[in-house]
Amino acid sequence: MNKLVxxxxxxxxxxxxxxxxxxxxxxxxxxxxxxxxxGGGKLATRMAEDLGIxxxxxxxxxxxxxxxxxxxxxVYAGTINKTIVSGLQAAGCAALGLTGADGNALxxxxxxxxxxxxGFVGDIDxxxxxxxxxxxxxGLTLVVAPITHDGHGQLLNTNADTxxxxxxTSLGRSYETSxxxxxxxxxxxxxxxDDSTVIPRLTPASFRQLRETxxxxxxxxxxxxxxxxxxxxxxxxVIIGKAESLSELIAGTAGTTLTHD
Amino acid sequence: MNKLVxxxxxxxxxxxxxxxxxxxxxxxxxxxxxxxxxGGGKLATRMAEDLGIxxxxxxxxxxxxxxxxxxxxxVYAGTINKTIVSGLQAAGCAALGLTGADGNALxxxxxxxxxxxxGFVGDIDxxxxxxxxxxxxxGLTLVVAPITHDGHGQLLNTNADTxxxxxxTSLGRSYETSxxxxxxxxxxxxxxxDDSTVIPRLTPASFRQLRETxxxxxxxxxxxxxxxxxxxxxxxxVIIGKAESLSELIAGTAGTTLTHD
Numbered sequence: 001m002n003k004l005v006x007x008x009x010x011x012x013x014x015x016x017x018x019x020x021x022x023x024x025x026x027x028x029x030x031x032x033x034x035x036x037x038x039g040g041g042k043l044a045t046r047m048a049e050d051l052g053i054x055x056x057x058x059x060x061x062x063x064x065x066x067x068x069x070x071x072x073x074x075v076y077a078g079t080i081n082k083t084i085v086s087g088l089q090a091a092g093c094a095a096l097g098l099t100g101a102d103g104n105a106l107x108x109x110x111x112x113x114x115x116x117x118x119g120f121v122g123d124i125d126x127x128x129x130x131x132x133x134x135x136x137x138x139g140l141t142l143v144v145a146p147i148t149h150d151g152h153g154q155l156l157n158t159n160a161d162t163x164x165x166x167x168x169t170s171l172g173r174s175y176e177t178s179x180x181x182x183x184x185x186x187x188x189x190x191x192x193x194d195d196s197t198v199i200p201r202l203t204p205a206s207f208r209q210l211r212e213t214x215x216x217x218x219x220x221x222x223x224x225x226x227x228x229x230x231x232x233x234x235x236x237x238v239i240i241g242k243a244e245s246l247s248e249l250i251a252g253t254a255g256t257t258l259t260h261d
Numbered sequence: 262m263n264k265l266v267x268x269x270x271x272x273x274x275x276x277x278x279x280x281x282x283x284x285x286x287x288x289x290x291x292x293x294x295x296x297x298x299x300g301g302g303k304l305a306t307r308m309a310e311d312l313g314i315x316x317x318x319x320x321x322x323x324x325x326x327x328x329x330x331x332x333x334x335x336v337y338a339g340t341i342n343k344t345i346v347s348g349l350q351a352a353g354c355a356a357l358g359l360t361g362a363d364g365n366a367l368x369x370x371x372x373x374x375x376x377x378x379x380g381f382v383g384d385i386d387x388x389x390x391x392x393x394x395x396x397x398x399x400g401l402t403l404v405v406a407p408i409t410h411d412g413h414g415q416l417l418n419t420n421a422d423t424x425x426x427x428x429x430t431s432l433g434r435s436y437e438t439s440x441x442x443x444x445x446x447x448x449x450x451x452x453x454x455d456d457s458t459v460i461p462r463l464t465p466a467s468f469r470q471l472r473e474t475x476x477x478x479x480x481x482x483x484x485x486x487x488x489x490x491x492x493x494x495x496x497x498x499v500i501i502g503k504a505e506s507l508s509e510l511i512a513g514t515a516g517t518t519l520t521h522d
Contacts, residue, residue, distance in 0.1 A: 070340065074339035089412060097363050098357075151351065155347050
């Protein structure tokens with residue numbers, strides 16, 4: 001099976017021009033088929049402020065009302081996606097930007113959640129793996145913005161971590177897939193405040209052990225649980241670490257690598 | 262040779278939700294490979310106003326400074342492109358949005374013009390016909406935003422009419438291509454104020470004649486000259502008329518059709 005790398009980059013890299021350029025240089029050099037999923041960063045929040053649009057938050061989640069959807073569509077699919085695509089092209093990488101609406105790549109439905117209306121937030125129903133494979137076969141590197149659609153003309157805001165996971169698991173049937181979550185920490189840490197306490201490897205068994213002893217800090221647990229679900233769903237390995245160390249993460253010399261055994 | 266239709270829609274349709282939805286329904290029903298190139302409409306100007314960014318104009322052309330480039334990228338590649346793509350998907354059309362940076366579809370250089378600095382405006386150097394044909398072969402309908410790039414990471418603002426013409430002429434070597442310019446008038450008119458004076462057919466010879474007698478109003482001449490250049494460069498026919506009459510334009514029962522003879 002061919003290898004595929006799915007990398008998710010978060011806001012801290014996107015908000016920093018120099019770091020982003022360095023990251024894209026490294027990402028462009030990854031051999032073979034690859035997909036980059038980007039989050040939004042602070043740009044959408046800043047844009048909402050500049051336009052005088054109030055951001056409503058419930059339980060730490062942004063409510064995507066009509067105005068907020070307009071902003072995230074502009075900023076994620078416009079500014080950020082095209083900045084990354086043109087940056088990758090400059091680094092010699094044949095990048096093509098996508099939202100879930102493009103080629104019906106990610107079909108979703110508006111979240112229905114008892115009690116809370118999150119607005120125009122989409123939960124993914126279907127990944128169009130045929131299309132994505134065809135595009136990858138053309139030698140294209142896909143750059144995916146965290147916007148999906150419902151197939152009836154409604155765009156929806158969707159979490160970038162979730163998109164990366166859905167892409168990796170769906171394509172995991174056709175590729176030996178590595179899913180890389182890059183974030184601000186060096187990996188899964190024993191001490192949240194100390195980057196030198198990275199756990200280099202985790203399996204379901206060692207994770208269970210560490211969790212029982214309370215050695216892994218609580219903020220990390222949901223991300224890890226999702227990562228193990230991805231492993232159970234056909235992803236070969238999940239790698240968690242700093243975006244600045246992307247090549248080391250992929251080589252397995254930095255960050256935390258989660259595997260089945 | 263397979264047929265290809267390249268349609269350019271202007272701002273008046275984009276600014277009107279109902280008209281746009283009706284247009285997309287009709288466009289979705291066009292058989293075979295097709296490309297939709299969209300302009301910007303008033304949304305970018307309104308967004309600049311909302312953000313307090315002054316738009317500089319020289320000789321009726323907008324100067325694309327750094328802030329303006331940010332806005333047109335957001336609005337054209339984000340809002341408008343994704344609204345159209347999701348609308349076409351809803352109408353059963355497998356649409357995929359592109360800027361010139363995506364897949365290096367349209368490589369351009371920053372315009373250098375003695376006397377005037379137009380800012381980040383791109384003149385097209387190369388159309389990536391291989392990529393576009395590959396995407397069309399996948400059954401995708403391409404929706405192109407008027408943004409190009411220079412291959413070195415710089416996005417550029419490029420006229421949508423020009424993009425439509427460049428796409429039609431480049432793909433004219435592989436497809437029997439019709440180029441449709443939709444705008445606010447019913448076609449090329451003998452009396453600019455009277456939509457019933459549409460000239461149904463024009464050839465280079467009849468155009469010369471009408472121009473010599475001053476029968477065609479001056480505002481139409483540059484568009485027509487460009488259209489005849491497109492015909493000379495391998496486009497089979499150019500059709501000019503109202504977006505609301507798209508199916509009649511393509512059937513040849515409305516608007517003005519320009520052919521070689």
